[in-house]
Amino acid sequence: MRKDVDRTPDGIKLHAPEDFAGMRAAGALAARILDEIAPHVAPGVKTGELDEIIHEKIIEAGATPATLGYRGYTKSSCISINHVVCHGIPGNPVPKTKSETISRDLEKRRDDDRLLTGDVLNIDVTVILDGWFGDTSRMYVAGKPKGPASRLIDITHEALMRGISVVRPGARFGDIGHAIQSYVEGERCSVVRDFCGHGLGRVFHDSPSVVHYGRSGTGPEMRPGMFFTIEPMVNLGRPETKILDDGWTAVTRDKSLSAQFEHSVGVTEDGVEIFTLSPAGRFHPTWDR
Numbered sequence: 270m271r272k273d274v275d276r277t278p279d280g281i282k283l284h285a286p287e288d289f290a291g292m293r294a295a296g297a298l299a300a301r302i303l304d305e306i307a308p309h310v311a312p313g314v315k316t317g318e319l320d321e322i323i324h325e326k327i328i329e330a331g332a333t334p335a336t337l338g339y340r341g342y343t344k345s346s347c348i349s350i351n352h353v354v355c356h357g358i359p360g361n362p363v364p365k366t367k368s369e370t371i372s373r374d375l376e377k378r379r380d381d382d383r384l385l386t387g388d389v390l391n392i393d394v395t396v397i398l399d400g401w402f403g404d405t406s407r408m409y410v411a412g413k414p415k416g417p418a419s420r421l422i423d424i425t426h427e428a429l430m431r432g433i434s435v436v437r438p439g440a441r442f443g444d445i446g447h448a449i450q451s452y453v454e455g456e457r458c459s460v461v462r463d464f465c466g467h468g469l470g471r472v473f474h475d476s477p478s479v480v481h482y483g484r485s486g487t488g489p490e491m492r493p494g495m496f497f498t499i500e501p502m503v504n505l506g507r508p509e510t511k512i513l514d515d516g517w518t519a520v521t522r523d524k525s526l527s528a529q530f531e532h533s534v535g536v537t538e539d540g541v542e543i544f545t546l547s548p549a550g551r552f553h554p555t556w557d558r
C-alpha cells in the first residue's frame with residue numbers, strides 16, 4: 270500500500286470533510302437508478318434489457334458506469350439471479366438451478382436471460398460522478414417470491430443494516446464482520462467468505478477489505494473520513510462459491526439461494542453517513558414500489 274500522508278498506517282485513505290459532498294452525489298445517483306429500475310423488473314424481462322436501461326440512465330445523468338471496461342467486464346451493472354452470489358453478467362443465459370435442470374416444465378427450461386416468476390435477483394450499480402464512486406446493490410423479485418426467498422432477503426437486509434450500525438470513529442472493522450456473521454448464523458444461514466466490501470472514493474476498490482465475518486475488536490480502527498462499502502452475501506445453504514466459465518459469475522457450490530445488499534458509507538465525526546440511501550424509500554423489495 271502507498272504511504273500517503275492522508276492514509277492511516279493500515280493504508281486506509283482519510284478523506285476531507287468537503288469530500289463527503291462528492292460521495293453524497295454519486296451515491297444518490299446510484300441509488301436513484303436502483304429505484305428507477307424497480308418497475309422494470311418483471312417476469313419475461315431480459316437482464317440484458319435491464320442493463321441497457323441502467324446504462325442509459327447513468328449516461329443521461331452525466332456519469333460513467335464504473336464496471337464498463339473494468340478488468341474486461343463489458344456491462345454497466347451486475348445482475349445476480351437466485352443461486353448466483355455476485356457478478357452475474359446481464360445478457361448471459363441465466364445459470365440453471367437444480368430444479369430447472371431436471372424440470373420438464375417448459376416455462377422453466379430457460380436458455381436465455383429472461384426472468385421467470387419467482388426469480389430473486391440482485392442488481393449492483395456503480396457510477397462515477399465528478400470523479401467519485403457510488404456503489405450500491407439491492408434485491409428484487411420477478412413477480413412474487415416463492416418458498417424461503419423472502420426470509421433470506423429480510424435476513425440479508427438486516428445483516429447489512431446491523432453491519433452499518435456499528436460504524437463510528439474508534440470502532441474496528443472486525444466489529445462489522447462480527448455483527449453480520451453472528452446474526453446471519455443465528456438465523457441458520459451462511460456468510461460468503463470469498464467476496465468482501467472495499468474502500469472506495471475516487472477509486473473503485475481500495476483498502477480496506479471489509480469482510481462480513483470476524484471477531485469484534487479486531488482489524489483496523491475506523492476514523493472520520495474513511496469511505497467504504499458493506500455488501501454482505503448470505504446463502505441459505507453452505508458458504509462456498511465457484512466461478513463459472515465466463516470468468517465472472519459466482520454461484521453457490523451447493524446451488525442454494527443467495528442474496529446481497531450493498532451500501533457505500535462514510536465514517537463521520539460521531540457515526541456513519543450512508544451515501545446510497547434510496548431517495549424513493551425503495552431499498553427493500555417489499556417496501557412500496
Ligand code: MF3
Nearest residue numbers: 336339342347356393395404
Ligand atoms: N459493484 C461490485 C462491487 O460491489 C463490483 C463489480 S466489478 C464487475 O464491488 F466488474 F464485476 F462489475
Ligand code: CO
Nearest residue numbers: 404498500531
Ligand atoms: Co462494492
Ligand code: CO
Nearest residue numbers: 393404405531
Ligand atoms: Co457493488
